[in-house]
Amino acid sequence: MTCDGAAEPPPASPRLPFDFPRPDPMTDQTPDVATPVPNYDGPRRILSGIQASGALHLGNYLGALKRFVELQDQGAPVYVFVADMHAITVWQDPAKLTAQTREIAAAYLASGLDPEKAIIFPQSAVRAHAELAWIFNCVARLGWLDRMTQFKEKSGKHKERSSVGLYTYPVLQAADILLYKATEVPVGEDQKQHLELTRDIAAKFNNDFGVPGFFPVPEPIIQGPATRVMSLRDGAAKMSKSDPSDNSRINLTDDADTIASKIKKAKTDPEPLPETLDGLNERPEAKNLVAIYAALAGLTREQVIAQFGGQGFGAFKPALADLAVSSLAPVTAEMRRLMDDPAEIDRVLKAGAERAAEGADPVVDEVKKIVGFWRA
Ligand code: TYM
Numbered sequence: 001m002t003c004d005g006a007a008e009p010p011p012a013s014p015r016l017p018f019d020f021p022r023p024d025p026m027t028d029q030t031p032d033v034a035t036p037v038p039n040y041d042g043p044r045r046i047l048s049g050i051q052a053s054g055a056l057h058l059g060n061y062l063g064a065l066k067r068f069v070e071l072q073d074q075g076a077p078v079y080v081f082v083a084d085m086h087a088i089t090v091w092q093d094p095a096k097l098t099a100q101t102r103e104i105a106a107a108y109l110a111s112g113l114d115p116e117k118a119i120i121f122p123q124s125a126v127r128a129h130a131e132l133a134w135i136f137n138c139v140a141r142l143g144w145l146d147r148m149t150q151f152k153e154k155s156g157k158h159k160e161r162s163s164v165g166l167y168t169y170p171v172l173q174a175a176d177i178l179l180y181k182a183t184e185v186p187v188g189e190d191q192k193q194h195l196e197l198t199r200d201i202a203a204k205f206n207n208d209f210g211v212p213g214f215f216p217v218p219e220p221i222i223q224g225p226a227t228r229v230m231s232l233r234d235g236a237a238k239m240s241k242s243d244p245s246d247n248s249r250i251n252l253t254d255d256a257d258t259i260a261s262k263i264k265k266a267k268t269d270p271e272p273l274p275e276t277l278d279g280l281n282e283r284p285e286a287k288n289l290v291a292i293y294a295a296l297a298g299l300t301r302e303q304v305i306a307q308f309g310g311q312g313f314g315a316f317k318p319a320l321a322d323l324a325v326s327s328l329a330p331v332t333a334e335m336r337r338l339m340d341d342p343a344e345i346d347r348v349l350k351a352g353a354e355r356a357a358e359g360a361d362p363v364v365d366e367v368k369k370i371v372g373f374w375r376a
Helices: 058-072 094-111 128-137 141-147 149-155 166-179 189-208 256-265 286-299 300-308 312-340 342-371
Strands: 044-052 078-083 116-121 184-186 219-221
Touching: 044 058, 044 094, 044 166, 058 094, 058 116, 058 184, 058 286, 058 312, 078 094, 078 166, 078 342, 094 116, 094 312, 094 342, 116 342, 128 166, 128 342, 141 166, 141 189, 149 166, 149 189, 166 189, 166 219, 184 189, 189 219, 286 312, 300 312, 312 342
Parallel strands: 044 078, 044 184, 078 116, 184 219
Antiparallel strands: none
């Protein structure tokens, strides 16, 4: 008892700066990311993935693919996978899924990922993804998943008819990342909430099982001028493969004429481009085209405005179309060449899957031990 009669607080755990074990980890909603646990002190690792669910567009290219290529030369291992397990959370024609998987792999290679540097693999080829996802399903809380906006958007009015996989999809994403103890995850802005959930799962696992610093709390890398590329038809909507209008997006498989025509038809306003970046506020379509130009040219948006400020879209759109065609044409051509040689893609994916499993299997084995699963 303390002098005012209150019960003594429980003694601090010798291992952790918080009580362990938690009174009931299963009903505890607190992710505890903020708790100052000993930091992960393992090496830097970069990881990301793209779903194998059909056509890639300029948003994927600028928000993700181009960024992966920039990161592969930083000396840290880079894991880049094709998220085919995520793809089947909505219906995928089995006759097409393998080709879609190869197409994403072709896009990785055509964008400049070097299989000697980056580990490129199909998610489903490394069993540990599914194993860790199940364990994380028992760590994540329903309350956390209920807040995921992407599930709400994707399930729409038919929540009860959606697959269970679509609901628990962000838990699989956390497993993808933490299986390799990735510390940095380059993604577009739409993945931010999923990364926050991953951070919560990492912290709760470390906390619940009394293994501080076992999993890193990974950082989302959402950088550059094009973290959220918008539709060419509506500056308020994200460029997306699910938009019914093909004119809303530039597909990585579009030919030069199609790209130029889509940019020509892109929605704009009648004003010339402003002289300052602030002048783009309240002009979402103009802002989007400037961001796309900047990302394709490797410039900042300020530099684009310095170059084109005061000019109308009659001048800017053809310049953007030329830039888009000259940047994307080599990627598209190389993708086509690779798609005609599936054996080459398969060699990369097989070797990548073997290397990925070498990294993932020991982690999942350690997790099983931590959780208390029987092991021979
Ligand atoms: P996915 O397949 O929808 O998109 C792949 C990547 O492209 C980015 N992106 C965009 N970036 C800018 N503007 C846009 N309009 C745009 N649209 C898409 C996405 O942010 C993403 O980086 N859940 C993920 C796949 C995934 C994953 C992972 C990613 C599964 N496991 C682990 C990272 C780590 C997804 O559906 O991305």
